[in-house]
Amino acid sequence: MQATEYGSRPVLAHGAAAAFPAPEPEPEPAAQEPREAETLGATGADEGLSYAPFLDGFQQIVADAATTGRRLTRDELESRRALGMRAAEAGHGWRGLVRAHLVAGREGRPRAADPDSVLAVVEQAMDAFADGYERAQRLVIRKEEAARREFIDDLLHGRGDSGALAARSERFGFRLSRAHAVAVAEGPEKYDETDPVPRQVASELFARFENRRILFTTKDGRMVCVAPSDQDDVLTHFAKHAYAAAGERAQAAIGRPRPGTLGIGHSYEEALNALDVAQRMGFDEPLLRAADMLVFPVLARDRQALVDLVHNVLGPLEGARGGAVPWLETLGAYFDTGCVAAAAARRLSLSVRALTYRLDRVHALTGTDPTDPAQRYMLHTAVIGARLLDWPARPLRPV
Numbered sequence: 001m002q003a004t005e006y007g008s009r010p011v012l013a014h015g016a017a018a019a020f021p022a023p024e025p026e027p028e029p030a031a032q033e034p035r036e037a038e039t040l041g042a043t044g045a046d047e048g049l050s051y052a053p054f055l056d057g058f059q060q061i062v063a064d065a066a067t068t069g070r071r072l073t074r075d076e077l078e079s080r081r082a083l084g085m086r087a088a089e090a091g092h093g094w095r096g097l098v099r100a101h102l103v104a105g106r107e108g109r110p111r112a113a114d115p116d117s118v119l120a121v122v123e124q125a126m127d128a129f130a131d132g133y134e135r136a137q138r139l140v141i142r143k144e145e146a147a148r149r150e151f152i153d154d155l156l157h158g159r160g161d162s163g164a165l166a167a168r169s170e171r172f173g174f175r176l177s178r179a180h181a182v183a184v185a186e187g188p189e190k191y192d193e194t195d196p197v198p199r200q201v202a203s204e205l206f207a208r209f210e211n212r213r214i215l216f217t218t219k220d221g222r223m224v225c226v227a228p229s230d231q232d233d234v235l236t237h238f239a240k241h242a243y244a245a246a247g248e249r250a251q252a253a254i255g256r257p258r259p260g261t262l263g264i265g266h267s268y269e270e271a272l273n274a275l276d277v278a279q280r281m282g283f284d285e286p287l288l289r290a291a292d293m294l295v296f297p298v299l300a301r302d303r304q305a306l307v308d309l310v311h312n313v314l315g316p317l318e319g320a321r322g323g324a325v326p327w328l329e330t331l332g333a334y335f336d337t338g339c340v341a342a343a344a345a346r347r348l349s350l351s352v353r354a355l356t357y358r359l360d361r362v363h364a365l366t367g368t369d370p371t372d373p374a375q376r377y378m379l380h381t382a383v384i385g386a387r388l389l390d391w392p393a394r395p396l397r398p399v
Contacts, residue, residue, distance in 0.1 A: 051100035054087045058101065058125060059108035065121040066113040072121065077128040084132025088140070094133065101126055148172060152217050156182070156224070158265030165261045174215055179229040179259040184271040185242035185252040190221025197245045198223050204241040209234055226264060229257030236287065243286045251278060253288040273297060281387045282332070299385060306385045307396050313382035314391075316365045324392045328383060330358045331370060335380045339371070 061076050072080075087097055105122045109115075151168050153159070166176045191198045201223060202216050214234055215226040223242055227234040232254075239252035253274035255267030270290035277296045278288055299306055317324035330348065334355070337343035345355040363369045368379045389396065 051092070051097065054083045054090075054092070054097065054129075055100060055104050056083065058104055061125060062105055062108055062118060062121050063110050066118040067110050069114070069117045069120075072124045072128070077124070080125050080128035081132030081135070084129040084134075085136040086132075087129075088133045088136035094130075097129070097133070098126070101129070152215070152219065152224075155226075155261065155264055156219060156268045158262045162261040172215075174226075175213055176261050176264075179257045180226050180264050180267065181229050181232070181235060181255055181257040182264060182267040182271050183225045183227075183235040183238050183252055183254045184219075184268065184275060185223040185225075185239060185246075185250050186221075186275050187223075187242070187246035187250040191218050191223060192221075193218050197242075200245045201238065201241045204245075205234070205238055208237060224268070239287045248286075251275060251284070251286055251288065253278070253290060255290045277388070280390060281384070296384070296388060299381070300388050303389075306389065309378075309382050310385045310389060310391055311396050313366060313368060313378060314386055316367075317362070318392060320361070320365055327358065327362055327365070328386060328392075330355065331362060331379065331383050332387075334359065334370060335376075335383060339376065 057076075057079060061072065065072055065076075101122065105118065109118045147168075151165070151172060154165060155169070162176075169176045185201075187197060193199070193202075195218075198216075198218050205214070205216055205225065209231075212231060212234060213228065214231070215224075216238070217224050223238075225235060225238040227238075235254050239254070242252055243250045253271040255270035255274070258264065258267045267290075274288045274290045274293050277283075277293055278285070281296070314324065314328070317327045320327060330344075333344040333347045334341070337347060341352050341355055341359075345352045348355065350358075359370050362379075363371075366379070368375045370376055370379050386392075
């Protein structure tokens, strides 16, 4: 689902002999100009009729301006631009329009006019016509992109009627009848679809899976990929190249597969929540899966209970020297290393003796022994809750 870029305008080659061959000498005087209908008929019956509305007044402009050698007036140029826009809106191809103009110019040129003057007039007219044609095409693409963006927003946020969303999805080559999963990648900076990193990721993705019905976009500065639930290889490939394109500083999360139009919105929210939890918990894995992190939403679901747990279990650490932060870092490293004192000490650049002293101080301050398996779970859960609540950076407040 990407926008088409326009090529450069066709350039009319200069050289009267190539575009406008000299007519055979005729016994009659060359004062009489061919009629419009006769000229259009020279392009072929079907072509002449289809392009006739967009050649309106063209022969008269050529006849008048080429004879005097003047430049086209503003009104004449505007009339060509307007017809170019109409031709684009009607869906006519550029090649056929150029051919129709060249044939009309050749058949309708004043026989007494200098061929270079005729070429100059046709060049001005076609340049204005092309300007209008390209304006109309750019407008169509902007409208198409706006419609695509609106569809993506409704899809990811679960807005709108499911039937209407399914019908709109067919327009973009996307089918919602299957279950889908959403992957979200967040880099060191915010992106939109025109930035180099998303463009590189999209190029890699569609080069590998060009025949798959997948969706790639950016949303709120993040890269988003939606794929059918049985095509997990698409999402992992997306995460891999997002990580590489962002200089190995990106992190991606994959939501659980969900059916239906609303399911895509749920999977998207799960991926976002997984990234948020990873940031709070200090997880630095390049690829996260929401299915592996379900315990964290469970803990955060009852926020008041989590606040009470953190306050009652860890609150006394705020009164210690240096505040609660160094003690939380000690507990976090201890639990993250599987409660192995030597490994936790290495992570914190401490001696084992210093680490053991800190654990003893935590026991004295909180009344809970982190080395005792019977008491460890409550303390570990409180440490996880503190990370989720961003405590002590954010004070605990009742909800």
